[in-house]
Every structure is written in structure tokens, then in C-alpha cells.
Amino acid sequence: MDVRLSEDYLPKFDIDDIVLMRNAIVQSFSARIGDKPRTQYVSDRTSPYVIFSKDSGDGVEQNELSDAEQEILQAFKAWRSATKEYTKTLISSSGEPVLLTRRPLLTTDEIISNKSRYFNYIGMVVGCFDKVQTPKGSYTRTLKLTDFTTNPHPYIRDEGAFADEGTVGIVSPDLILQCTLWDNHAHNCPELQYGDYVLLDNCNRNSNSFERKCLEISIRTSNDRKQYVVKVAKHDSCLAPLLKRKALLEARLEGAKSPEIEVLQHGIRTRDIHDKQTIPVRELIEMETEGMEYVRAAIVQYKPLDIKSWLRDYCRKCKRTFKSTIAEQCEVCEGLLKPVYQAGFVLEDKEGSKLVAWVFDEAADRLFNEYPAQRLKNDASLWPEFEKYMILGHHQKNRPYFTFGIKKYYYSLGTFTEGWNYCIVNSELIFEDD
Ligand SMILES: [Zn+2]
Known part of the structure; x- marks a missing residue:
């Protein structure tokens, strides 16, 4: 007008x-x-x-x-x-001033209810995947991001049994927002690692978000050379709200540790693996290849917290796991069920680097060698004893360090399911009676 x-x-x-x-x-x-x-x-x-x-x-x-x-x-x-924060010029981590599109800055939990078609987003990088070419010849690159607010419809992998599979570091899937960069943005994306902070300019919701029942965003192809994904320096004031939420989450994970119980000095340890050289957790996270390494780390949290839910029934024929019941046969195919464990451990080394490592199947039976899944399925009275050791294993004050073999692998059953995962292998906890 x-x-x-x-x-x-x-x-x-x-x-x-x-x-x-x-x-x-x-x-x-x-x-x-x-x-x-x-x-x-x-x-x-x-x-x-x-x-x-x-x-x-x-x-x-x-x-x-x-x-x-x-x-x-x-x-x-x-x-x-809503737009005020962007009127200022942002300085990227490389020291270059960045002029932003004047769009509202939305957090993950605001994206659904906000009516703006385009918006900006600030997040921490959880994963940055290789460029892929679509059948139609476009290029895409997927970023996994978190701003430590909750995604109301996070991408959940198909395997229902493992609802929280995919946790990276302290970031569980409900905090993750996936962003697809198209064409020029896939090409221009700076090199990103876990823990980098980025500002995304001119994002929109994926139109198929509702159909897919998950909330994802993208930056669509444009005909300019502007950088739409900008690495943000850690000290930039625009990160303050995000860093505050991150600190809160860290404090909460810290606080979720075991209640005060009687401490046994050496109640639990790993079988000594003298000839194994360990590497810092940080190094393992930064490794760009699949592999198997040993780390020396404490268990700062395990999940689910209700350890009885670690027990699952696996059907070899259906290749699925089910909630454990007293049944010994698969409901679907009547095949014999095999009791297995599936659990996640938040490990922290002496440098303070954290990692979520999964433990399942044979590797879990070996890790909990005195309490294998079949034994616990047969005799539920063993749970309190098993749990007592697990609580000791991650006791806050008397934090024991264990040597864990960790297998790092790339999970890629589809474009939207890929990511680095870690699982505990070749390790054995020894439970000593007092
Ligand atoms: Zn079956």
C-alpha cells in the first residue's frame, strides 16, 4: 500500500x-x-x-x-x-558477518503452531550426512539438529521395539529435528560436526510432514549463492537461550542418577582387558569410519530406568522384538521366542565426553554374564539383585570406571533413518558379592 x-x-x-x-x-x-x-x-x-x-x-x-x-x-x-533478534547482524564462526532474511526465529516446539511459512532456526548439529542424489537428479543433504526443545512429532524409526534408538550424545530423538537441504544448499553447506551450532535461513516445514506423521523442515533450492546454513560461533549471543536449555538438560541427566544407597567399594567392575588400548570418547565420536574401539568410561545413566523393560522377546523368523511376556512362542508365527536385552547406557569418560551406547542380544548377555536374559525371564525374583548391581554401577559418589568395547556403525536403512550408532560389545561386568 x-x-x-x-x-x-x-x-x-x-x-x-x-x-x-x-x-x-x-x-x-x-x-x-x-x-x-x-x-x-x-x-x-x-x-x-x-x-x-x-x-x-x-x-x-x-x-x-x-x-x-x-x-x-x-x-x-x-x-x-519475534523478528527482532535477526535485525542484528550475526557473526559466523569464521568471523564473516551474515545478513539474515527477516524471518521469525522459531524453536522446534514452535514450528507447528506458528503460521509463518518461512522461518529461521538455530540449532546444534547432531548429525550431518553426505549429499545424496534423488532419482530426479536433485541433491539433498540431511542434517539432524536440536535446539533442546521437544519435537512433538520426531522421526521415530520403524522398529517399534527400540523406541529411543538413535540417541546421540545426550540428545534423544524427541529433541531432534531433521532438516533437508536441497541442491545449492546441499552443495554450499559448511563442514559440520556433532556439537557445532548453526543458523538456518529461510526454512519451511516439509509439506509431507503430516502424511509422514513427523515434523521435519527443509531449505528449498534457490538461485543465489548466499549461504543459508551458517556456522555460529559458540560465544554468539543468539545461542544464549539454546545453551541455557542444553545446560538444563545436562543438569537433569546428572540429577537422574541413582538414589543414595549403601556403597560397595568394588561391587562391580569389568573383566580386565589388559591388552586393549582405550581411546577418549570424543575421539570415538569424531571418528568418521565404522569400527571397534575400547573406551574407559563410567555409566552415568541407563535407560530405560525401569530395568525390567530391558528384557524383550525376539523372534528370529519375524526379525522383530516384542515386549516380554511369559509366552515362549511368537504370536505372529508361533516360532520360538528368544529373550534378549535392549538397553542404552550413557557413558562418560574422565574428560567429560558423553556417549549413548546400546547394548543388546548376545553382547548384552555377555555384559551381564551372571544375569543373562533367559535367566531373568525364567526367574523374575532375580530382578532386585540385578538392579542393585546396576545402580551400583552408576553410583554418583563412587563412580566406577569400566572398560567397554564399543562398536561404531552407520545405520542406514533409508535416507531418514541413517546415523551413527554405538553399541557395547566384547565387554563383561563382574558382579562381586560383598
Ligand atoms: Zn514370529
């Missing part, structure tokens, strides 16, 4: 100020004969301005405004505060 302002009465205002004009007239206006008439607001000395400056606050007492004016003003203010 054009606004023709009579300069004599024009107050000073800046970009971002909200201007309320009263008694303005709408006129039809053609610059030349034959032009399509355009409407414009015209104001003169009878049209007082009210400026709501972004710096000096409101130019008028709120109660001087009518209800309708109030409503409009509040809507503008909400929009202004």
Missing part, C-alpha cells in the same frame, strides 16, 4: 517503528492517464501520527487507543519481537 505523507507534518521514524495514523483518507490514484488506479492512504494535518518506536517505547499511553487499535498494535509488537 502506498502512503502519501504530507512532509510538513511528517514525524521522524525509523525502520521497525510502528506508526499509527488517524483520520487518513483512502484515495484512488493514477499517475498517468490509462494506468490502473491504485489506492493510497493520504494524510494531512488532520491526521495525527502516533509512533511506537522500538527504542523509546510507546509514543502514546496505551489507554488512549481504542480496542481495535490496541489489537493491531499488539499484533505488530508480537511480530516485531
Whole structure:
């Protein structure tokens, strides 16, 4: 809409100020004969301005405004505060200033309810996958990100048995938002590692989000050379809200540790593997290849916390695991069920690096060698004893360190299921009686 302002009465205002004009007239206006008439607001000395400056606050007492004016003003203010953070220039981690598209900055948990078609996003990198070419010849690259708010519809892998498979570091799947970069953005994406912070410019929700029943975003192909994925320096103030949420999560995981119980000095340890050289957890996370390494780490948390739910029934024929029941035959094919464990351990080494490692099947039976899955399925009275050792194993004050063999592997049953995973293998806990 054009606004023709009579300069004599024009107050000073800046970009971002909200201007309320009263008694303005709408006129039809053609610059030349034959032009399509355009409407414009015209104001003169009878049209007082009210400026709501972004710096000096409101130019008028709120109660001087009518209800309708109030409503409009509040809507503008909400929009202004949503976009305010981007009016500043961001400095990327390489020191380059980055000019951002003026879009609202949304957190993962705001994306569904916010009506903006395009938005910006700040997140921590959980995974950055190789570029792939689609059958139609486009290129895509998938990023797994978190801003430590909850994704109401996270991508969950098909295997229902392992609902929280895919946790990376401290980031569980419900905190992860997947973003697909298309074509020029897939090519221009900077090199990213776990723990990097990025700002994504001009994202939108994937249109198939509802059909797929999961919330994902993407940056669509564009014909410019601008960098839409920008690595953000750790000290940039735009990260403050995210870092605060991250610190809260870390504190919560710390607090979820075992209750105070009687401490046994050496109640539990791993079988000594003298000839195995261990590497720091950080090094294992940064490794770009699959492989098997040993780490020396404490168990800071295990999940699920209810260890009875570690026990599952596996059907070899159906290649599926089920919730453990007293049944010995598969409901689907009547094949014999094999009791197995599936659990996740948050491991932390002396440098403070954390990793979620899964333990399952034969490797789990070996790890818990005195309490294999079949034994616990046969004799449920053993659970309290087993649990006592597990609680000791990750006791806060008397934190024992264990040597674990960790297999790192790339899980890639499909574009949206891929990612690095870690599982405990070739390790054995020894439970010593007091
Ligand atoms: Zn079966």
C-alpha cells in the first residue's frame, strides 16, 4: 500500500517503528492517464501520527487507543519481537558477518503452531550426512539438529521395539529435528560436526510432514549463492537461550542418577582387558569410519530406568522384538521366542565426553554374564539383585570406571533413518558379592 505523507507534518521514524495514523483518507490514484488506479492512504494535518518506536517505547499511553487499535498494535509488537533478534547482524564462526532474511526465529516446539511459512532456526548439529542424489537428479543433504526443545512429532524409526534408538550424545530423538537441504544448499553447506551450532535461513516445514506423521523442515533450492546454513560461533549471543536449555538438560541427566544407597567399594567392575588400548570418547565420536574401539568410561545413566523393560522377546523368523511376556512362542508365527536385552547406557569418560551406547542380544548377555536374559525371564525374583548391581554401577559418589568395547556403525536403512550408532560389545561386568 502506498502512503502519501504530507512532509510538513511528517514525524521522524525509523525502520521497525510502528506508526499509527488517524483520520487518513483512502484515495484512488493514477499517475498517468490509462494506468490502473491504485489506492493510497493520504494524510494531512488532520491526521495525527502516533509512533511506537522500538527504542523509546510507546509514543502514546496505551489507554488512549481504542480496542481495535490496541489489537493491531499488539499484533505488530508480537511480530516485531519475534523478528527482532535477526535485525542484528550475526557473526559466523569464521568471523564473516551474515545478513539474515527477516524471518521469525522459531524453536522446534514452535514450528507447528506458528503460521509463518518461512522461518529461521538455530540449532546444534547432531548429525550431518553426505549429499545424496534423488532419482530426479536433485541433491539433498540431511542434517539432524536440536535446539533442546521437544519435537512433538520426531522421526521415530520403524522398529517399534527400540523406541529411543538413535540417541546421540545426550540428545534423544524427541529433541531432534531433521532438516533437508536441497541442491545449492546441499552443495554450499559448511563442514559440520556433532556439537557445532548453526543458523538456518529461510526454512519451511516439509509439506509431507503430516502424511509422514513427523515434523521435519527443509531449505528449498534457490538461485543465489548466499549461504543459508551458517556456522555460529559458540560465544554468539543468539545461542544464549539454546545453551541455557542444553545446560538444563545436562543438569537433569546428572540429577537422574541413582538414589543414595549403601556403597560397595568394588561391587562391580569389568573383566580386565589388559591388552586393549582405550581411546577418549570424543575421539570415538569424531571418528568418521565404522569400527571397534575400547573406551574407559563410567555409566552415568541407563535407560530405560525401569530395568525390567530391558528384557524383550525376539523372534528370529519375524526379525522383530516384542515386549516380554511369559509366552515362549511368537504370536505372529508361533516360532520360538528368544529373550534378549535392549538397553542404552550413557557413558562418560574422565574428560567429560558423553556417549549413548546400546547394548543388546548376545553382547548384552555377555555384559551381564551372571544375569543373562533367559535367566531373568525364567526367574523374575532375580530382578532386585540385578538392579542393585546396576545402580551400583552408576553410583554418583563412587563412580566406577569400566572398560567397554564399543562398536561404531552407520545405520542406514533409508535416507531418514541413517546415523551413527554405538553399541557395547566384547565387554563383561563382574558382579562381586560383598
Ligand atoms: Zn514370529
